[in-house]
Amino acid sequence: MMEYPLLLRGILERSRKLFPKKEIVSRDYTGIWRYNYGDFYKRVCRLANVLQEMGIHKGDRVATLAWNNHRHLELYFGVTCYGALLHTLNLRLFTEQLEYVINHAEDKVIFVDQDLLPLLEGIKDKLPTVQAYIVMTDSDELPATGLNPVYSYEKLLAAAPDAFDFPEDLDEYTPAAMCYTTATTGDPKGVIYTHRGLYLHSMCIGLADSLALSETDSLLPIVPMFHVNAWGLPYACTWFGSKQVLPGARPDPATICKLIEEEKVTLAAGVPTIWMAVLAAYRQQKFDFSSVRGFVCGGSAAPKALIKAFDEEIGVPILHAYGMTETTPVVLVSKPKSYMLDWPADQLYDAKAKQGLLVPGLEMKVVDEEGREAAWDGKQIGELWLRGPWIAKEYYKDPERSKPAFAGGWLHTSDIVSVDKEGFVSIVDRAKDLIKSGGEWISSVDLENTIMAHPAVQEAAVVAMPHEKWVERPVACVVIREDWKGRLSEADIISFLEDKVAKWWLPDKVIFVDEIPKTSVGKFNKKALRQRLEQA
Numbered sequence: 001m002m003e004y005p006l007l008l009r010g011i012l013e014r015s016r017k018l019f020p021k022k023e024i025v026s027r028d029y030t031g032i033w034r035y036n037y038g039d040f041y042k043r044v045c046r047l048a049n050v051l052q053e054m055g056i057h058k059g060d061r062v063a064t065l066a067w068n069n070h071r072h073l074e075l076y077f078g079v080t081c082y083g084a085l086l087h088t089l090n091l092r093l094f095t096e097q098l099e100y101v102i103n104h105a106e107d108k109v110i111f112v113d114q115d116l117l118p119l120l121e122g123i124k125d126k127l128p129t130v131q132a133y134i135v136m137t138d139s140d141e142l143p144a145t146g147l148n149p150v151y152s153y154e155k156l157l158a159a160a161p162d163a164f165d166f167p168e169d170l171d172e173y174t175p176a177a178m179c180y181t182t183a184t185t186g187d188p189k190g191v192i193y194t195h196r197g198l199y200l201h202s203m204c205i206g207l208a209d210s211l212a213l214s215e216t217d218s219l220l221p222i223v224p225m226f227h228v229n230a231w232g233l234p235y236a237c238t239w240f241g242s243k244q245v246l247p248g249a250r251p252d253p254a255t256i257c258k259l260i261e262e263e264k265v266t267l268a269a270g271v272p273t274i275w276m277a278v279l280a281a282y283r284q285q286k287f288d289f290s291s292v293r294g295f296v297c298g299g300s301a302a303p304k305a306l307i308k309a310f311d312e313e314i315g316v317p318i319l320h321a322y323g324m325t326e327t328t329p330v331v332l333v334s335k336p337k338s339y340m341l342d343w344p345a346d347q348l349y350d351a352k353a354k355q356g357l358l359v360p361g362l363e364m365k366v367v368d369e370e371g372r373e374a375a376w377d378g379k380q381i382g383e384l385w386l387r388g389p390w391i392a393k394e395y396y397k398d399p400e401r402s403k404p405a406f407a408g409g410w411l412h413t414s415d416i417v418s419v420d421k422e423g424f425v426s427i428v429d430r431a432k433d434l435i436k437s438g439g440e441w442i443s444s445v446d447l448e449n450t451i452m453a454h455p456a457v458q459e460a461a462v463v464a465m466p467h468e469k470w471v472e473r474p475v476a477c478v479v480i481r482e483d484w485k486g487r488l489s490e491a492d493i494i495s496f497l498e499d500k501v502a503k504w505w506l507p508d509k510v511i512f513v514d515e516i517p518k519t520s521v522g523k524f525n526k527k528a529l530r531q532r533l534e535q536a
């Protein structure tokens with residue numbers, strides 16, 4: 001068989017040739033922007049010409065700090081098909097983390113949405129590799145900014161030719177995109193996605209037994225385009241010619257519901273927090289969701305009650321999926337097997353609430369603490385290990401942290417799981433000490449170290465507690481030094497943290513305790529602590 005590199009260029013070319021009339025809808029700052037894959041292609045070509053003009057070379061890192069909108073989609077293809085590396089910056093990172101990831105990736109230029117400029121203005125003097133900022137705005141005039149040099153995306157595109165010869169001779173293992181993910185402690189870790197990985201992952205998203213994405217879909221990715229490539233959906237949609245509905249900056253639940261209704265969305269994707277909010281909005285006002293065939297819910301466990309409520313109140317199935325930044329991300333999809341549909345309703349909901357079956361193309365094993373593989377009996381537990389063509393092989397420029405995480409050619413996920421007789425995986429615990437609040441990570445270790453810097457604090461442990469809206473929120477258990485007893489309040493701890501961590505990291509509660517339970521080796525026993533709190 002002929003050698004044929006799996007490149008994103010092939011995806012772009014197919015949408016141009018086969019689906020020039022299919023629509024891309026973007027909620028911009030000034031309203032709804034509509035165009036089609038034909039016009040999209042021309043703007044992607046213009047963008048590639050702009051990159052060339054700016055002296056961007058193959059392999060250079062081109063960063064985006066942007067919402068889910070059409071310009072961001074153009075960058076998804078313009079940068080990658082040009083041969084450069086798209087670094088999607090997570091706009092929820094702290095300033096210091098943002099500075100770290102830009103410098104670690106050595107980003108050469110940053111494309112930034114108009115309202116996100118302040119995030120960069122505070123660190124502009126600490127970004128030696130960044131040579132230019134390109135502002136993405138609907139307005140003719142650029143907003144006032146201290147960034148320099150600064151250009152208008154629209155003006156640059158308008159002046160560039162609308163044709164470009166995208167390279168056909170790239171190696172399929174060429175890095176195409178990268179994201180950073182929060183580590184238990186220390187700086188964020190970079191993950192590289194190759195053209196090949198993104199291509200095969202997109203193909204998987206189209207499989208009938210994963211998400212069955214196709215030309216007939218109108219897809220609304222609510223999961224941010226800076227978080228694991230919006231779960232790879234923009235790449236897959238473009239390939240299949242699906243309509244894309246991009247929800248723009250800070251979409252609220254009513255806006256999401258309106259977009260679903262007006263754009264006849266068939267499939268949307270987001271974290272449980274989003275679906276909980278959409279359910280609440282729907283209960284207030286009955287939107288027309290008759291076009292919808294499913295809502296993909298991942299990033300945190302989809303609660304059984306949520307799946308049931310969507311089924312019974314709205315008649316829309318929740319498609320529960322699991323993945324990680326390191327896995328591009330789709331790994332597990334909870335789609336019942338045909339014969340399971342005859343199961344009693346409650347048993348079926350239990351199955352749908354599991355993280356699901358491994359998608360074709362990947363391999364997994366579940367390994368216990370002694371290194372033995374756990375039996376698939378729904379009881380034995382172990383760490384989920386993964387390998388396959390869209391699983392990362394290392395953290396970017398980080399051999400020390402890569403070694404344990406990718407030992408033996410498998411990704412060690414730190415997710416503790418059981419597998420039932422049907423092969424459905426359930427996540428039962430998380431070995432990594434992180435809290436997932438509304439789809440984004442909080443490092444409990446960093447938070448507790450910051451609390452322990454308070455002179456009155458002897459020990460502090462931070463754990464995740466279930467939360468109705470955010471799924472998890474941090475709760476801090478604090479032991480006060482003898483000589484400070486009675487002189488320190490919850491408010492004192494919170495105000496101590498206020499200028500040290502992002503607002504959304506502040507613990508929901510500070511509980512003063514006499515001691516923190518410890519494991520046999522003297523580490524905080526978070527499991528025991530969580531159980532104590534749940535029982536209290």
Ligand code: AMP
Nearest residue numbers: 298299300301321322323324325415427
């Ligand atoms: P991220 O890299 O930020 O996408 O987070 C990946 C992690 O989120 C996984 O390792 C899990 O701990 C968690 N996660 C993702 N999807 C699910 C899910 N469906 N259920 C439970 N946890 C999940």
